[in-house]
Amino acid sequence: MAPADSNARATLQLSRGVLLATLPTHLTAAGLQRLRADVLQRAPDAAIRGVVLDASTVEIMDASDYQSLSETLRMCMIMGRPSLMCGLTPGVVSSLVELDIDPDALVAVRDVEAALDFLRGGSA
Amino acid sequence: MGELKSSNPALQGADHLAAEDLLALYDVGPRDLERVGVFGRQVLDRSESYVEHFYTWLAKQPAFDRFFTDRATLERVKVVQGRSWRDLFSGTFDEALLERRRQIGITHARIGLPPHIYLASMNKSFTIWAEKLYPGDLDAATVGSVSRLMNLDTAVVIETFLARTNEIIEGQRELLEMSTPVAALWDDVLMLPIVGLIDSRRAQNMMNDVLSKIGETQAKVFVLDISGVAVVDTAVANHLIKITKATKLMGCECIISGLSSAIAQTIVELGVDVGSVRTTATLKDAVTMAFSLVDTEIKKHRGSG
Numbered sequence: 001m002a003p004a005d006s007n008a009r010a011t012l013q014l015s016r017g018v019l020l021a022t023l024p025t026h027l028t029a030a031g032l033q034r035l036r037a038d039v040l041q042r043a044p045d046a047a048i049r050g051v052v053l054d055a056s057t058v059e060i061m062d063a064s065d066y067q068s069l070s071e072t073l074r075m076c077m078i079m080g081r082p083s084l085m086c087g088l089t090p091g092v093v094s095s096l097v098e099l100d101i102d103p104d105a106l107v108a109v110r111d112v113e114a115a116l117d118f119l120r121g122g123s124a
Numbered sequence: 125m126g127e128l129k130s131s132n133p134a135l136q137g138a139d140h141l142a143a144e145d146l147l148a149l150y151d152v153g154p155r156d157l158e159r160v161g162v163f164g165r166q167v168l169d170r171s172e173s174y175v176e177h178f179y180t181w182l183a184k185q186p187a188f189d190r191f192f193t194d195r196a197t198l199e200r201v202k203v204v205q206g207r208s209w210r211d212l213f214s215g216t217f218d219e220a221l222l223e224r225r226r227q228i229g230i231t232h233a234r235i236g237l238p239p240h241i242y243l244a245s246m247n248k249s250f251t252i253w254a255e256k257l258y259p260g261d262l263d264a265a266t267v268g269s270v271s272r273l274m275n276l277d278t279a280v281v282i283e284t285f286l287a288r289t290n291e292i293i294e295g296q297r298e299l300l301e302m303s304t305p306v307a308a309l310w311d312d313v314l315m316l317p318i319v320g321l322i323d324s325r326r327a328q329n330m331m332n333d334v335l336s337k338i339g340e341t342q343a344k345v346f347v348l349d350i351s352g353v354a355v356v357d358t359a360v361a362n363h364l365i366k367i368t369k370a371t372k373l374m375g376c377e378c379i380i381s382g383l384s385s386a387i388a389q390t391i392v393e394l395g396v397d398v399g400s401v402r403t404t405a406t407l408k409d410a411v412t413m414a415f416s417l418v419d420t421e422i423k424k425h426r427g428s429g
Contacts, residue, residue, distance in 0.1 A: 088373050090335030097331070097370045104400060109375035110342050 010035040012042070017049040018119055019081075020112065023058050023069075032068045036075070043076050050119035051076045054112055056087030063099040070105035084108065086115040143222045150276035152217070156269035161215020163258070163266050168213060170257045171206050177252045178205075178245075187241050209249075212277055225277055229284025233292065239282055246278050304330045306337040309411070312344040312418045314376075319352035327363035331370055338374045345414040346371050349407050351382025361396040368401045377402065377417055381410030 009031055011022045019042055021035060039051060053069060055061070061069075069085065076083040084107040088096075097103075109115050141149070167174075179202070182188055192198045208228065211221060232242060250271065254262055303326065309315040314337055316330065334346060348367065353360065368378040379402045383391075388405075391398065404410040415422060 086375065088375075090332070090339050090374070093335055093370045093373045094331060096373060097366050101369075103369040103372040108373045110338075110344075111375075114342075114375055 010038075012038055014042075014048065016116075017047055018116060019043065019048050019051045020054060021052070022054045022056075025057050025059050027058060027061060027065045029064070029068070032065060032072075036068070036072045039072060040075060040079075043079050043081050048081060051081050051083040052112065052115040052119070053083075053085045054087050054115075055085055055092065056089065056111065058089070058092055061088075061092050061096060063096070063101050066096055066099075066101050067105070073106050082119055084115055084118060087111050143217055143219050146222070146276055146280065147217060150272050150279070152269070152272050152276060156272060157215050157217060159266045159269040160213055160273050163253075163262075163270055164210070164213025164215060166259060167253050167257045168210055171209060173257060174209070174249070174252055175202050175206065177256060178249060181248050182245070185241065185244075187238065191235060191237060209253075212273070217273070222280065225280045226284040229281040230288050232281070233285045233288035239285060242281065242285070243278065246274060250274055304333045306333050308341060308343070309347065310415070310418070310420065312342070313347065313411075313414045314338065314341065314343040314345070315347040315349065317349040317352060321354055322360045322363055324359070324363065327360075327367070331367050334367060335370055335374060338371060338376045343376055345377045345379065345417045347407070347410045347414055348378060348380045349382045349410070350380060350387070351384065351407065353382075353387075356387045356390055358394050358396060361391055361394065361398075365396075365398065365401060379404060379410045379413055381405075381407045 009024055013020050013022075019039065021039060023035075024031060042048060043051060051073065053073065055069075073083040073085065086109045088108060107118075109118055147153070179198075192201070208224075211224060214221070254267065254270065303320070304316065304318075306314055306316045314334070316334060318330070322330075337343070338346065348364065350356070350364065364380060368380065371378040381404045383403050383405055385405075402413065404413060
């Protein structure tokens, strides 16, 4: 059986210069901190030209999770790496809007494909 | 609902049972109906006195003013009610009478009379007929027969009332769903024309529909046309902004079209912050903008027009 926190940890992979982090189903503050540390550690790598956070499997996201993720993306942007979120589901979006979050705090696109298009310089 | 009907009469609602089954269920036999008939003949010629007692009581109830706004209605209801009691105390109970009782439930559902008022009215009526108007003392057997028949009648009316009310609610729900027709205008472009009033429930409904449609179709642009919206105030503007925020998080651009000069004026005067929401005056502008966002162009055929 998998350890209890295995589904609270994001998986990172590098594909054609894009650092893709797949967020876990259940977000925790500790998990998000570790994700930030991992992403920021790898972002300066010259091989990386963009960062994508894939939220398609996330079931619940509260305002502080959203803030933490948007801050991580902004930190990467400051380091010169275009960064965006993708795959937010209708249920998560609906609850985020009710929590009155700022949608302009990050760039969001539909799915990983649209994110890769965006980073290639195409439109989202 | 039809297929859920049970073949066991005891499990069916009273609004579906036949007169015969109902009489058996409420233990009302031919002797009881006979006693009710005798009781009816004793009291019905005093029905004017019943009306007087009953409406003196009803006028004190808070719901009275809501349902009897004018004198004509009140007089009409009094006549109908007299007929209804003569019917119930006739000493017979057949399908035709049962159907007339069900109509009472349907009427009450239509005007939205709360069931507790109806139940209290039946309770009060029994007291008036049996204690105030019946000449002499009632024997226990007649009291039993009359109250069993009245219980049966109340059950029929309330069951029909509930069934009809549920139908009304179901109809409203369907209407609400129909009021948010999110349509694919083009590849990657969705559109939702809104007509009428927007309240928070409708806005929530629209948002859910739009988000799930974006999820299904992976649309890139969503046009929300509000030219048919009757009133735009702060609340409505905030609902619309909420929808645009949500679509943005789904990776879909939202364009709000149909902002007339009056609406634009209202929004600015109310100090609503539209932020980065894309807005256009006409649907044509919005569609043009949508097409340019998905790199599509509409061209006239040479020589036409």
